[in-house]
Amino acid sequence: MNQRNELNLISLLNNESMNVSQAKATLNNGIEMPLLGLGVYDMHGKEAEQAILHALETGYRLIDTASMYHNETEVGNAIRHSGLQRKDIFITTKVNNADQGYDVTLKAFETSLSKLQTDFVDLYLVHWPIKGKRKETWKALEKIYKGGSARAIGVANYLIPFLEELKTYSDIIPAVNQVEFSPYLFLKDLLDYCRKNTIQLQAYTPLVRGKKFNDARLVQIAEKYKKTPAQIILRWDIQLGVCPIPKSTNPKRLKENFDVFDFELSQHDMGLISDFNENLRVVDDPMDYF
Numbered sequence: 619m620n621q622r623n624e625l626n627l628i629s630l631l632n633n634e635s636m637n638v639s640q641a642k643a644t645l646n647n648g649i650e651m652p653l654l655g656l657g658v659y660d661m662h663g664k665e666a667e668q669a670i671l672h673a674l675e676t677g678y679r680l681i682d683t684a685s686m687y688h689n690e691t692e693v694g695n696a697i698r699h700s701g702l703q704r705k706d707i708f709i710t711t712k713v714n715n716a717d718q719g720y721d722v723t724l725k726a727f728e729t730s731l732s733k734l735q736t737d738f739v740d741l742y743l744v745h746w747p748i749k750g751k752r753k754e755t756w757k758a759l760e761k762i763y764k765g766g767s768a769r770a771i772g773v774a775n776y777l778i779p780f781l782e783e784l785k786t787y788s789d790i791i792p793a794v795n796q797v798e799f800s801p802y803l804f805l806k807d808l809l810d811y812c813r814k815n816t817i818q819l820q821a822y823t824p825l826v827r828g829k830k831f832n833d834a835r836l837v838q839i840a841e842k843y844k845k846t847p848a849q850i851i852l853r854w855d856i857q858l859g860v861c862p863i864p865k866s867t868n869p870k871r872l873k874e875n876f877d878v879f880d881f882e883l884s885q886h887d888m889g890l891i892s893d894f895n896e897n898l899r900v901v902d903d904p905m906d907y908f
């Protein structure tokens with residue numbers, strides 16, 4: 619665990635009365651990002667607005683959307699209706715694959731801002747490492763960051779070869795790398811690389827879309843802590859210093875996924891869970907894009 623996140627967790631664990639929505643990671647440019655957020659892939663219309671409102675009521679303060687998800691407008695609507703101040707919510711969005719390149723990305727960013735009904739995002743990500751477009755797209759993100767319309771910029775689906783390549787043309791180190799990550803896809807080398815290079819790892823599809831909740835080993839650990847399999851996985855992420863963004867539209871599950879700050883997995887159990895790795899992907903392998 620890197621020192622930054624370790625300190626965050628220690629202050630969290632020592633203060634039980636602390637509002638859990640305040641649990642944050644500090645990014646490499648000094649800005650703070652909630653440790654746990656809501657992913658909004660595959661939710662639309664009123665269902666998306668309701669889910670985001672429920673999440674904000676529950677205490678979530680990070681919403682992870684993307685141009686590709688076709689719900690930035692719903693994210694903007696829900697935030698507007700929540701009564702919360704814009705500055706208290708961390709919005710992540712991503713440039714779509716078809717919009718990559720320098721000028722196109724700059725234009726796509728303006729469209730995202732307009733749909734989100736805001737004049738800045740907290741984090742703007744390159745959604746996928748598209749061949750032949752990676753450098754120009756990153757240069758556009760650097761321009762957006764320098765112009766102040768994104769508080770941080772980063773990448774998604776960048777495995778080590780993509781990050782090494784990015785080093786050759788970047789002026790700014792990505793603040794975040796959002797990748798598929800779970801006990802069943804434990805990318806230890808990438809996690810170590812990101813820690814060393816001050817890039818915060820964020821886990822997408824952290825719950826493996828529910829495919830592993832019946833794993834007897836996971837169920838046994840969940841029973842021991844009187845928690846659910848989903849909570850055990852999310853807590854494993856957080857103790858590793860990785861920020862998960864589970865998706866749910868269900869109020870009960872939204873609450874369940876957020877209720878992971880009142881217990882701690884032992885080092886022994888952390889090790890057992892890390893051994894579940896089977897390189898299981900439910901989304902594309904980014905290396906197919908290299």
Ligand SMILES: NC(=O)c1ccc[n+]([C@@H]2O[C@H](COP(=O)([O-])OP(=O)(O)OC[C@H]3O[C@@H](n4cnc5c(N)ncnc54)[C@H](OP(=O)(O)O)[C@@H]3O)[C@@H](O)[C@H]2O)c1
Nearest residue numbers: 657658659682774822823824825826827848864865866867
């Ligand atoms: N950067 C990228 O390329 C990329 C790719 C994929 C995903 N993402 C991001 O990561 C987020 C999360 O990933 P994901 O949505 O693919 O998968 P996920 O969070 O691993 O799983 C979501 C699925 O699990 C169910 N679920 C959620 N909490 C549960 C619980 N406590 N118990 C039982 N079932 C539960 C949800 O159903 P209900 O809604 O019915 O609860 C949904 O079907 C996305 O929404 C998106 O923001 C990014």
